[in-house]
Amino acid sequence: MNHAIALLALGFLMLVAYRGFSVILFAPVAALLAVLLTDPSAVLPVFSGLFMEKMVGFVKLYLPVFLLGAVFGKVIELSGFSRSIVTAVIDLVGPRRAVLSIVLVCNLLTYGGVSLFVVVFAVYPFAAEAFRLSEIPKRLIPGTIALGAFSYTMDALPGTPQIQNIIPTTFFGTNTWAAPWLGLIGAAFILVAGVAYLDRRIASAKARGEGYGSGHSNEPTPVSDEALAHPLVALLPLVVVGLSNLAFTALIPRLYGAKTETMLAGLDKPIVTTLSSVTAIWAVELALLAGILTVFAFAWKPVSKSFAEGSRAAVAGSLLAAMNTASEYGFGAVIAALPGFIVIREALSAIPNPLVNEAVTVTALAGITGSASGGLSIALAAMSSTFIAAAQATGIPMEVLHRVAAMASGGMDTLPHNGAVITLLAVTGLTHRQAYADIFAITLLKTSAVFLVIGVYYLTGLV
Numbered sequence: 001m002n003h004a005i006a007l008l009a010l011g012f013l014m015l016v017a018y019r020g021f022s023v024i025l026f027a028p029v030a031a032l033l034a035v036l037l038t039d040p041s042a043v044l045p046v047f048s049g050l051f052m053e054k055m056v057g058f059v060k061l062y063l064p065v066f067l068l069g070a071v072f073g074k075v076i077e078l079s080g081f082s083r084s085i086v087t088a089v090i091d092l093v094g095p096r097r098a099v100l101s102i103v104l105v106c107n108l109l110t111y112g113g114v115s116l117f118v119v120v121f122a123v124y125p126f127a128a129e130a131f132r133l134s135e136i137p138k139r140l141i142p143g144t145i146a147l148g149a150f151s152y153t154m155d156a157l158p159g160t161p162q163i164q165n166i167i168p169t170t171f172f173g174t175n176t177w178a179a180p181w182l183g184l185i186g187a188a189f190i191l192v193a194g195v196a197y198l199d200r201r202i203a204s205a206k207a208r209g210e211g212y213g214s215g216h217s218n219e220p221t222p223v224s225d226e227a228l229a230h231p232l233v234a235l236l237p238l239v240v241v242g243l244s245n246l247a248f249t250a251l252i253p254r255l256y257g258a259k260t261e262t263m264l265a266g267l268d269k270p271i272v273t274t275l276s277s278v279t280a281i282w283a284v285e286l287a288l289l290a291g292i293l294t295v296f297a298f299a300w301k302p303v304s305k306s307f308a309e310g311s312r313a314a315v316a317g318s319l320l321a322a323m324n325t326a327s328e329y330g331f332g333a334v335i336a337a338l339p340g341f342i343v344i345r346e347a348l349s350a351i352p353n354p355l356v357n358e359a360v361t362v363t364a365l366a367g368i369t370g371s372a373s374g375g376l377s378i379a380l381a382a383m384s385s386t387f388i389a390a391a392q393a394t395g396i397p398m399e400v401l402h403r404v405a406a407m408a409s410g411g412m413d414t415l416p417h418n419g420a421v422i423t424l425l426a427v428t429g430l431t432h433r434q435a436y437a438d439i440f441a442i443t444l445l446k447t448s449a450v451f452l453v454i455g456v457y458y459l460t461g462l463v
Contacts, residue, residue, distance in 0.1 A: 002038065006340030009034035010368050013331065023374075024320075027327035031334035038338055046334060055330035058377065061170060061281060063322045065163060068288035070318035072241070073109075073118035074310045075292055079299035080227070081234035082109060086126040088231035098130035099144050099198045103191070106148025112238025113161045113288055117317065119149045120424050128219065128428075135211040136202050142424050143201075143438030147194040150414055151446050152187035155372070155406040159245055161284045163325070164372045164409050168402040169280035171384040175249045176280050179403035181462040186407055186449040193445050201438065218429025229299065237294040244287035252279050324419070325373045332365070332378025341382065348383075354390035355454045358383075358401060359408040363447055367412030370419065376409035399463055404454060411447035414439060 013023070013030040028051055035046050076082050086105045093101040102123060109119045127141045155164040158180035165176050172178075228234075253275055261270040296303055335341050348364075351357040361383060366375025380387075391401050414421050416432055421439060425432060456462060 002338065002340035003343040004340070005034050005037045006335055006338055006344060008037075009331075009335055013328075014368050014370065023324045023369075023371075024327045027331040031331045034335060034338055034340075038340070046337070050337060051330040051334050054333035054381065055326045058326040058329040059322060061278075062163060062166070062325070063318075064285050065161075065166060065281060065288075066318040066322040067315065068285055068292070069113060069115050069161070069163075070118070070314040070321075071311060072237075072288050072291050072295075073114040073122075074314035075295040075299075075303050075307070076109070076112075076114055076237065077118065077122055078303045078306050078310050079229065079234075079295050080302060081229055081237065081295065081299065082114070082122040083126075084228040084231050084234035085109070086123060087228060088234075090126065090130055096134050098127070098134045098136055099140075099202065100195055101130055102127045102141075102144050103148035103195060106145060107153050108235070108238060110149050110153040110162065111157055111160055111242070112235075113241040113291060114238075115317075115321075116149050116154065116162070116420055117321070117423055120145060120420070120427050123149075124427050132212045135206070137205050137210050138213050138216055138428070139430060139435045140198060140201055140205075140438060141428050142421075142430060142435040143442055144198055145424060145428075146414065146421075146439045146442045147190070147198065150420060151194070151410060151442060152183075152190045152449070155410040156183045156187040156190070156403070156449070158183045159242060161241060161245055161287060164376060165406050166280055166284060167373060167376050167409075168380065168405045170277050171380045172388070172398040172402045172405075173276040174280070174398050174402040176245065176284065177249065178399035179397075179463045182400065182403050182453045182457060183407075185456055185462070186403075186453040189452055190445055190449050194442055197441055197445070198438070216429055218427065233298055236298065237291045240294045241287045241291035244290040245283050248283035248286045249279065252282055325371065325377060328369050328371060328374030329377040329381060332374075332381050335378070336382030349386065353454075354387060354394060354396060355400065355404050355457070356451070357390070358387045359404050359411075359450045359454065362405050362408035363411035363413075363450065366409045367415050370413065370415055372409040372413035375413060376405060379409075380405065397463055400457055404450060407446075407450045407453060411450055412443060414443045414446075 009030045012033065013027060016026040028047065031051055032043050032047055035043050085108055089105045089108070090101045093104065105123055105126070106119055109122065110116060123145060124141070127145060128138065131138060131141055153160055154162045158177045160176065169175055256275050258275055260273050260275065262273070263270040348357060348361045351360060362376055362379040365379045366372050369375045369378065387401055391398065416436060425435060428435070
């Protein structure tokens, strides 16, 4: 019965997310329903002392990352830099290689720190124009954007400032550059296999005489390239974010040491900070701030004109994203404390290999919650100590645990109820029936890449 209660709570949350209800509202409902069925007297103490404590702890750590990332993406959009980058890449690669062009544009934006949701809105008009010119079916646009924005630049490439690459740092004491070779190998596999898959789909469609199609909804207006910034100027903020992240990751521990105590006149006791848990977060925050200032320096007039309205939209979006993930984090903490989860944990622990165990656990929970960051947070909050102990017993570096966990979170997360998938289909004016099959194929490639990376590590010892 305890096992069934835990699965019931997970299934309920997945159902309400699939039906489009707010996770912020229903994550505590699902968690407390499980507590009610287990021990009714514990509902209120668990809500205040566990769910809210974990949710607030997540917000304390990661809200600035969500906030700065959203603002950075917005100023990149307001400045016209995103349009300049897209246009330059399409011109460089060629409009007839539309898939590779759009994938590379998404890569540049997401690896540069732009939010995945912002990338969908920014790239879709250019993808539609490129696919129309190349007579490629519109239904393949979502799969193409998913490959470019929702896969390896999110969690595999070393140094990526996306939240999925930041969350493991607080559990394993690593930084965002963990296991660079494994990340690069996984990214290369996903890119090559993903582009090959989409090219094969295009060839099959053209053999049937299928073109872009007509009568589509949400068709964008034609893209204008008037008064665009030079591509090198447009790329500069993204370069600044990447280099600053690398520099601050090395500089912060040198400035503060392993632990720092800060005393202000109005405090009763000093603020004690252990640097291993915050270095990566501080580095990304400072890097995103540097990127925002760079955009202002080179595009003050267009950005300042619309910044008030644009920043309000960015802040609202970041708060929603952060609270969604924080609620799932609190939900995971509650489920992990229930007797039924012990059964699930023991079943997952029966997988003898620690890296495979971690990968299966993280990707399964990411799939259930429909969120890479949510599933990753739940898995690591509940079982990171188990993963660490098993890794230490077998001599596996924490950097490998970090990279496997991050990549696994971006595996089965893009099931039909995933928020990014729903947003992508809504923006492109397509339905699950029309376009989800290709997104799911990319999902399978992402998941396969995790186990490929694990195999490479055991065969070569590369980190």
